[in-house]
Amino acid sequence: MIGSTDTAATSRAPGAASPAIGVDDLECRYGDTVVLSKVSFAVKEGELFFVIGGSGCGKSTLLRHLIGLKKPAQGTVRYFGENFTNEDLAARRNLLKTFGVLYQNAALWSSMTLRENVALPLELYTTLNRRERDEIVTLKLAQVGLAGYEEFYPSELSGGMRKRAGLARALSLDPRIVFFDEPSAGLDPVTSRKLDELVLQIRETLGTTMVIVSHELASIFALADRVIMLDHEARGIIAEGRPRDLADRSDDPRVREFLTRGEEKA
């Protein structure tokens, strides 16, 4: 969601009583292997929320369950109080407009230009005509700093530009929530920092709730309002809170070790 007459992040939402995302007792499996179990958390509207943890801890699995690419073995995911997990296809399609996703490799459709990439969700879900869609595409690309790149194909862009174009596509329907899967993966530190700034700027302008799956410490400390940390052995959440607090005061050595890159003095 882009904003309101109040300040964006604290806007009086019709569904303000419910959290933007409510995850309850979620169990994620691949076949017989339980990857995550008893995962429960809630994300407030306008929050910059990070899902962190070491490689193979189930971060991306959790994300795939949140966005409906995998069906949970158990538990529910709710968006603004509405059940996403056990709904029929029509209700889920309606909820799909609530969120956008920036995939790890941007996942831009390679046979389409940036304009066509960003315009496709608008063609599917809005009644805008071609000129109006083009104006929205221009606005979205301008918001991510890619004004003038409408007619470029993804293969003609650098990695950082592709990520930004992926973000423009994720934002095309002005979703109230945006999910990011490892946004810094494959980017140099400067490009990565610029992407972080863009995330902050979009949150500030649009009041969007952001859920970011990452293990990039610099981004976590720079952006996160709150984090949950997953662990491979615990198969669930082992810590929740502000990253700085967790790094300084967590009782769990695994959490402190992760957030200090294992450089903490024993």
Added chain:
Amino acid sequence: MTALATKARAETIADGDDLVVTLGGDWRITAPLPSWRRVRGDRSPRSVRLRAEGLDRWDSSLVRFVYEVQVWCREAKAACDTTSLPETARRLVLQLEQAQEKRVPADHSRNFLSTVGLAAIDTRRQVREFASFVGECTLSAFGLVKRPGRFRWRDCFSEMQQCGAMAVPIVGLSSFLVGLTLAYTGAIILRQFGGDIWVADIVGLSTLREMGAVMTGVVLAGRTGAAFAAQLGNMKANEEIDALETLGIAPVDFLVLPRLLALTLMTPLLAMYANCMGILGGMVVSATVLDIPPNAYWVETQSNIDLADVSVSLIKSLIFGMLIAVAGCLRGLQAERSAAGVGRAATSAVVTSILLLIVADAVFAVLFNVLGI
């Protein structure tokens, strides 16, 4: 979430030459929205003042609406006042306005001459690349003869299974049906002269000299040529080919030669099998429709075909197999590093293989005629 949402509103109050537009409600891009053309109607105000009242949530749709009003005002030389709109919205309208100025209209059109010129240059490049690839494959094949121990035999056998044994059902079925069709077609004429038995000659000769090898080639072009292009194209997109090159391994040695050898060896075998199935197809029609006993059909077939016909089939299919493998691998290695690129490579591999196959078949027809085979 949507239960309490109110519809987006744009209400107008005309004040002489001025038009006050009050924007309110819930502006969502996915919901029905007011259109400036309808809101304005046939009025032509001297100035438009936009103000927000009861504006709940809004998104890019409001930004676009305001932009449209501004553009109209500029064209109609009317004043536009947006100062009472939310600051963030005004900032986004400004951003959209600046971005629209940066937009470069896309013009991908080219005149006829440059299209022909570019196509000619591209054809020359393709021929050169094909020749150079064939050269690389030949050098690599010499390398195999010199040092057979270094060759990836395991890959080659696995490819043989994939493109040979696994293709048996489809090659068999298509050749059987072609033999069947040939027999039916031949019977239409031959029956009129009471020469039903010569169906065996027509089917036998045309299958051995033409249809067996060509049908096998066409099936393998679609099945194996496309698969080679897709595999290598995908490997290129995943930088696997780059990884080979940085290790000093030539992709032609590692990837192309095993496939080339496998298909070159398997195609003649499949063509022989296709020939048998084609003759069998003719035999089935003769036995069931023309009342020619199978042994008579077989004797007639043998009396008219000789080793030269079998050799023609073998030589043709050997070359067809080589051409399909070269076209498939070349297109795979030339693929762009994207999903669409891999798809294009597979399509192009099939088209190139079939084209080369038909050209080669025509060359063979002339050649065998000159040599009297």
